[in-house]
Amino acid sequence: MRIAETGPDDERFTAWCRVWAASQRADRPGDPPRPASDHVALARRLLAPGGSLRGTHRALLLGDAVVGALRLLLPVRDNPTVAHVDLAIHPGHRRRGIGGLLLAEAVRLAGAAGRTEVVTEVDEPGPQVAGRGFALRHGWRCDLAESRRDLLLPPDEARLCALEEQARAAGRGYEVVTWRDRTPDALLDDRALLERRMTTDAPHGDLPVQEEHWDAARVREYEDAHLARGRTVLSAGAVTGSRLVAFTDLQVPLEHPALAQQGGTLVLREHRGRRLGALVKAAVLREVAATLPAVRRITTYNAESNRAMVAVNEALGFRRAGRLSTWSRRI
Numbered sequence: 001m002r003i004a005e006t007g008p009d010d011e012r013f014t015a016w017c018r019v020w021a022a023s024q025r026a027d028r029p030g031d032p033p034r035p036a037s038d039h040v041a042l043a044r045r046l047l048a049p050g051g052s053l054r055g056t057h058r059a060l061l062l063g064d065a066v067v068g069a070l071r072l073l074l075p076v077r078d079n080p081t082v083a084h085v086d087l088a089i090h091p092g093h094r095r096r097g098i099g100g101l102l103l104a105e106a107v108r109l110a111g112a113a114g115r116t117e118v119v120t121e122v123d124e125p126g127p128q129v130a131g132r133g134f135a136l137r138h139g140w141r142c143d144l145a146e147s148r149r150d151l152l153l154p155p156d157e158a159r160l161c162a163l164e165e166q167a168r169a170a171g172r173g174y175e176v177v178t179w180r181d182r183t184p185d186a187l188l189d190d191r192a193l194l195e196r197r198m199t200t201d202a203p204h205g206d207l208p209v210q211e212e213h214w215d216a217a218r219v220r221e222y223e224d225a226h227l228a229r230g231r232t233v234l235s236a237g238a239v240t241g242s243r244l245v246a247f248t249d250l251q252v253p254l255e256h257p258a259l260a261q262q263g264g265t266l267v268l269r270e271h272r273g274r275r276l277g278a279l280v281k282a283a284v285l286r287e288v289a290a291t292l293p294a295v296r297r298i299t300t301y302n303a304e305s306n307r308a309m310v311a312v313n314e315a316l317g318f319r320r321a322g323r324l325s326t327w328s329r330r331i
């Protein structure tokens with residue numbers, strides 16, 4: 001058994017992606033795993049100079065076969081103490097200590113990069129997932145529990161109309177705008193502020209993360225990263241006095257457009273209480289129906305403490321489908 005570095009330009013990375021896919025299929029058989037092209041694009045982004053994220057990949061080899069996959073992500077512009085760990089072990093090779101070996105490697109690499117906290121996510125479709133037992137066994141702390149909710153499309157028309165009517169009445173003075181993939185130049189600085197607020201205003205539980213530094217260039221980097229990963233992003237925003245004060249993003253993987261993923265949604269603090277969250281989410285649903293009718297399901301994750309966002313999602317017809325927990329450990 002040995003651990004080797006891997007990356008987007010070597011042959012081993014294909015096997016690394018396969019292990020990831022096998023692991024995802026075992027844990028959520030109903031959902032297609034992330035395509036290899038998505039991992040390759042992320043890996044290339046980590047190597048690009050000047051980006052906001054660095055990182056590295058390791059493969060655990062049994063003879064010549066890759067059976068474990070590790071990705072370490074290191075924020076560059078902010079959060080200098082944090083390393084994000086992604087770990088997947090082939091389902092045929094679990095419970096043999098391989099996860100533990102790769103985790104020790106992750107901790108070593110994070111420490112060598114000057115990080116003092118490691119953070120990881122565990123997808124929990126049901127009560128008995130391996131990741132939870134593993135995280136507990138290794139002394140990680142669960143800092144954030146989010147519920148996953150799915151909305152099957154098309155949404156109930158009467159429900160959507162009622163929500164739109166209420167939102168329009170409450171949101172007089174705000175104009176709804178929509179765009180795809182690239183925020184209009186005139187709204188770019190406002191969009192950067194909204195992204196920054198996502199990292200302070202959305203619940204982060206006890207996670208050891210700080211406010212992120214976003215500017216126009218980082219928004220463009222983020223948008224380019226989605227395109228490179230084969231995702232198109234539909235967005236809706238609320239504008240008043242030519243300032244963008246609320247937004248929502250919906251990410252659609254072009255290889256599997258049936259299954260979309262909710263991105264961020266945020267209303268600036270001083271504009272809350274006017275149903276702008278519902279307004280932009282309803283607008284993006286209309287946009288999906290008009291431009292990407294292949295989308296059949298939208299998945300979103302929310303902390304239950306985020307009552308406002310959960311209420312909007314429930315009103316739209318989103319229903320619970322497991323949870324996502326985020327764990328951390330000091331090293």
Ligand SMILES: CC(C)(COP(=O)(O)OP(=O)(O)OC[C@H]1O[C@@H](n2cnc3c(N)ncnc32)[C@H](O)[C@@H]1OP(=O)(O)O)[C@@H](O)C(=O)NCCC(=O)NCCS
Nearest residue numbers: 087088089094095096097098099100120130131133134137
């Ligand atoms: C979580 C995962 C990485 C564990 O890999 P692994 O190689 O099986 O882990 P190890 O053999 O090193 O397990 C170490 C300990 O973790 C705990 N553990 C691992 N799998 C478990 C499970 N299914 N249920 C309960 N505890 C479990 C046990 O305490 C285990 O020790 P034991 O086998 O002596 O009882 C693997 O199941 C996986 O890839 N899951 C999907 C991806 C994921 O959840 N990643 C997040 C990881 S933080």
